[in-house]
Amino acid sequence: MNRRNQQQQEDEATHQARFGLNDPRERALWKWANVENLDNFLQEVYDYYLGNGIYSITLSRIINLATLAFVVGFSAYLSSCIDYSLIRSSTKLSEIQIPECMAHLGGFKTFCLWVLSLVWFLKLAQYIIDIRRLTDLRNFYQYLLYITDNELQTISWQQVARRLMALRDDNPITSNAIARQYLGYQSKQRMGEHDIANRIMRKENYFIAMINKDILDLTIPFPLLRNAQWLTRSLELNLSVCIMDFVFNEQGQVRSTFLKDTHRKALAEGLRRRFIFAGVINIIFAPFIVVYLILLYFFRYFDEYHKNPSTIGSRQYSRLAEWKFREYNELYHLFRRRLNLSYYPASRYVDQFPKEKTTQVFRFIAFVAGSFAAILGIASVIDPDLFLGFEITQDRTVLFYIGIFGTILAVARGLIQEETLVFDPEANLRYVAEFTHYLPPDWNGRLHTDEVKNEFSKYYALKIVLLIQETASIILTPFVLWFSLTNSCEKIVDFFRECSLYVDGIGYVCCFAVFDFSKKPRLQNPRHHM
Structure with a gap:
C-alpha cells in the first residue's frame, strides 16, 4: 500500500x-x-x-x-x-x-x-x-x-x-487510463445510475440486509432489557469499524477470505476480538464522551424546550427504524425526503389512540396553572413595581412563578388531544406506510390495536427518550459488543459469504441490492413491505 x-x-x-x-x-x-x-x-x-x-x-x-x-x-x-x-x-x-x-x-x-x-x-x-x-x-x-x-x-x-x-462517455481515454493493479471489476465502464448508487451504497446495502434479516444481536445483556433491540449512533459507529472495516479491503471490495467457507472459524474469531477490543476502547473514553454529550444536549435543547415546552412531546424515528425503513440502493437524501414526508401522518397516527384519562388530567392541570398565571400576570400589569419584586415564597417572586406556571401550562396543552381529531388509526397507519414502506403482515387486521401502536412507537419514539438513549448508549455499548454481538460473529461471517453476489464491472455486492430475483441466496429476506 x-x-x-x-x-x-x-x-x-x-x-x-x-x-x-x-x-x-x-x-x-x-x-x-x-x-x-x-x-x-x-x-x-x-x-x-x-x-x-x-x-x-x-x-x-x-x-x-x-x-x-x-x-x-x-x-x-x-x-x-x-x-x-x-x-x-x-x-x-x-x-x-x-x-x-x-x-x-x-x-x-x-x-x-x-x-x-x-x-x-x-x-x-x-x-x-x-x-x-x-x-x-x-x-x-x-x-x-x-x-x-x-x-x-x-x-x-x-x-x-x-x-x-x-463524462465517462465523453472522455473514453480517462475511462481506461488506470493501470490496473487490482481486479478488472474496478473498471469505470460500469457506471450507470444504478451502478453509481450500488457503488455508493455497497456497505450500506449490506448493513440494511443485516438489520432486516436479524443477523446482529443488538439486545442489551441485562435483565428486563434482553428483548429490546438497541441501535444508537455510537453503536452504529462501532459496528462500522468492527464489521465493515474488517470485511472490506482498501479498494472497497469484499475480502476474498470472506467468500470461502474454509476461513469461517478464523474470521469469526477475528471479528470477536475486534468487538472485545472496541468495547475496551469505549469504556476508556466513555466518561469524557458522556460528559460532553450531556453538556451539548443541555445547551442545544434547553432553549428549544424553554421557548416551546410543548415540544417535549415531539417524536422522531430511531436509528433502528431508519435502517429498517431504508431501501436498497436508496441514497441518503432521497431516503430523508421520504422519511420527512411521513412525520406528519406518523404523529397523527400516534395521536389517534384515545387518551381520555390523561387528557382529563392535563386539562385540569392546564386550567389550574393557567388560572394562577393569569392572576399573577394581571397583578403584574396593574402594579409592576410592586408585584414583580413581591415574594410569594421565600426568595421566590411573582416573576418566578409566572414562568413556572406558564411552562406547566404550555406542557399540559401540548399533551391534550385535539377535540376535532377524527378517529381512524387504520387509514392513518396505511398512509404512514406509503412513505415508510414498512407494514409487516402480522399487523394486518390489527392496525387499530394498542399492540401495533406500541410496536410502531418503538420506532417512532419521543425525542427526549432518544436523547437519553444516545447518552446511555455510551455506557451500554461496550456490554452489547462484549456479550451480545460476540454471539453473532458466525452468523455475520456466513451472511457475507452467502449474500455476496459478483456483478461484472462492479464487484461483489449485496445480492438483495441487485434486484435479480433469478439468483436467490440461501438466506431468505424477511423484510416486510406494503
Whole structure:
C-alpha cells in the first residue's frame, strides 16, 4: 500500500511538472483518470453534493469546532470560576468570579481539558489537510461536470449522475487510463445510475440486509432489557469499524477470505476480538464522551424546550427504524425526503389512540396553572413595581412563578388531544406506510390495536427518550459488543459469504441490492413491505 501511494505521489508530481500547478481543469482531469478506488471517489463526490460545496462544508466544520470549544470552555468556566455561595450577596459578576481559577483546576478536570484540547487540535489538523481534497472535488464539479458551488445548492443528484455518465462517455481515454493493479471489476465502464448508487451504497446495502434479516444481536445483556433491540449512533459507529472495516479491503471490495467457507472459524474469531477490543476502547473514553454529550444536549435543547415546552412531546424515528425503513440502493437524501414526508401522518397516527384519562388530567392541570398565571400576570400589569419584586415564597417572586406556571401550562396543552381529531388509526397507519414502506403482515387486521401502536412507537419514539438513549448508549455499548454481538460473529461471517453476489464491472455486492430475483441466496429476506 505504501508503494502504491508513493507511486501515485510520483505520478502526481510528474503531472504537476508537466501541466503546472495553476491549471485546475487539467489537474481535475488527471485526478479523474487516475482514480484507483471508484467506490470511495463516488462516495466523496456524493458527500460533496450533500454538503453543498466546499464553502458550506468548511463553514460547517468551523462551526463544529467552535461548538466543541464553546461547550468545553463554557462548562469549565461555570464549574471552576464561579463561587455560587456569593451570588445572593453580590450584584456584579466580578464579585463572584474566582481569580486565576483556571490555574487551580483539579487533576481530573485538567486531564479532561487536555484530552478534549488534543481532540480539538487533531480535528483542526484533519480539516486543514482535507482542504486540498475538497478543492480537488470543487475543481472536478466545476471543470468536468460544469457545476458551480452556487448551482450545487439546487441541482438534483439525478442530473449530477447523468453528467458523471456523460463524462465517462465523453472522455473514453480517462475511462481506461488506470493501470490496473487490482481486479478488472474496478473498471469505470460500469457506471450507470444504478451502478453509481450500488457503488455508493455497497456497505450500506449490506448493513440494511443485516438489520432486516436479524443477523446482529443488538439486545442489551441485562435483565428486563434482553428483548429490546438497541441501535444508537455510537453503536452504529462501532459496528462500522468492527464489521465493515474488517470485511472490506482498501479498494472497497469484499475480502476474498470472506467468500470461502474454509476461513469461517478464523474470521469469526477475528471479528470477536475486534468487538472485545472496541468495547475496551469505549469504556476508556466513555466518561469524557458522556460528559460532553450531556453538556451539548443541555445547551442545544434547553432553549428549544424553554421557548416551546410543548415540544417535549415531539417524536422522531430511531436509528433502528431508519435502517429498517431504508431501501436498497436508496441514497441518503432521497431516503430523508421520504422519511420527512411521513412525520406528519406518523404523529397523527400516534395521536389517534384515545387518551381520555390523561387528557382529563392535563386539562385540569392546564386550567389550574393557567388560572394562577393569569392572576399573577394581571397583578403584574396593574402594579409592576410592586408585584414583580413581591415574594410569594421565600426568595421566590411573582416573576418566578409566572414562568413556572406558564411552562406547566404550555406542557399540559401540548399533551391534550385535539377535540376535532377524527378517529381512524387504520387509514392513518396505511398512509404512514406509503412513505415508510414498512407494514409487516402480522399487523394486518390489527392496525387499530394498542399492540401495533406500541410496536410502531418503538420506532417512532419521543425525542427526549432518544436523547437519553444516545447518552446511555455510551455506557451500554461496550456490554452489547462484549456479550451480545460476540454471539453473532458466525452468523455475520456466513451472511457475507452467502449474500455476496459478483456483478461484472462492479464487484461483489449485496445480492438483495441487485434486484435479480433469478439468483436467490440461501438466506431468505424477511423484510416486510406494503
